[in-house]
Amino acid sequence: MTSRGVASLALLLPLRLLAQAAPAAPAATLPPYRGFTPGLTYRAFVERARALADHDEVRCETAPHTAQLMECGVGIRDPADQAHFYLTAHFVEGNADAVSFFDSAGFGDTRGPALVDRTKGDLRRVFGRPRVLHAGAWQWRYGPRVARLTWRAQGTKRWVSILLTDDAVMSRISRYSKPTATH
Numbered sequence: 001m002t003s004r005g006v007a008s009l010a011l012l013l014p015l016r017l018l019a020q021a022a023p024a025a026p027a028a029t030l031p032p033y034r035g036f037t038p039g040l041t042y043r044a045f046v047e048r049a050r051a052l053a054d055h056d057e058v059r060c061e062t063a064p065h066t067a068q069l070m071e072c073g074v075g076i077r078d079p080a081d082q083a084h085f086y087l088t089a090h091f092v093e094g095n096a097d098a099v100s101f102f103d104s105a106g107f108g109d110t111r112g113p114a115l116v117d118r119t120k121g122d123l124r125r126v127f128g129r130p131r132v133l134h135a136g137a138w139q140w141r142y143g144p145r146v147a148r149l150t151w152r153a154q155g156t157k158r159w160v161s162i163l164l165t166d167d168a169v170m171s172r173i174s175r176y177s178k179p180t181a182t183h
Contacts, residue, residue: 029142029143029145030127030140030142030145030146030147030164031126031127033101033123033126033127033147033162033164034052034076034078034080034083034085034101035048035052036048036087036089036096036099036164037096037099037145037164038096038097038098038099038145038164038165038166038169039095039096039097039145039166039168039169040095040096040099041094041095041096042070042072042091042094042095042096045072045089045091045096045099046058046060046072049072049074049076049087049089050074052076052077052078052079052087053074053075053076054075054076054077054084055075056074056075056076057074058072058073058074059072059073059074060072063176065176066176068092068093068094068175068176069090069091069092069173069176070090070091071088071089071090071091072088072089072091073086073087073088073089074086074087075087081122083103083118083122084103085101085102085103085162086101086102086103087099087100087101088100088102092169092170092172092173092176093169093172095166095169096166096169097165097166097169097170097172097173098163098164098165098166098170099163099164100161100162100163100164101160101161101162102159102160102161102162103115103119103159103160104157104158104159104160105157105158115158115160116151116153116158116160119149119151119160119162120138120149120151123138123140123147123149123162127140127147128140130149133148136150136151136152137149137150137151144166144167144168145164145165145166145167146163146164146165146167147162147163147164148162148163148164148165149161149162150163
């Protein structure tokens with residue numbers, strides 16, 4: 001080996017060792033919640049929602065001026081734990097920028113007081129330790145994807161809302177908004 005080859009090897013060796021010592025971390029992705037994640041396709045959403053539909057059919061509506069924006073909703077019951085939610089998703093160009101789950105429990109509903117605790121525990125198992133935004137709101141961030149839990153209570157009534165968003169998909173909505181006229 002020539003002295004030039006040894007010098008080149010001496011320069012490259014530390015870079016090679018550094019690359020081996022610190023492998024690139026995989027991009028963090030938001031784990032699916034009950035089989036749904038933001039960014040999923042309209043077709044995947046409808047298939048999963050139909051499978052969980054609780055005596056309801058998936059209803060979708062497109063925006064008045066473009067079929068590139070759509071919102072769908074359906075009542076679902078997850079067979080894994082019998083949890084009931086009203087599920088909605090908003091789509092931009094065929095991908096969900098937001099998926100939401102809503103549940104409530106009120107007078108005479110024995111789930112009322114336990115609804116919030118059950119939902120918090122379920123989300124901790126799926127997403128890990130939350131970031132507390134304020135009283136009644138938790139959040140988990142995975143790059144451009146976010147999961148957010150909000151809840152409130154009034155007497156024995158409870159409401160929980162879980163929102164999964166994808167900022168990258170959501171940013172495409174601007175293509176379909178019209179600028180407002182200024183005077």
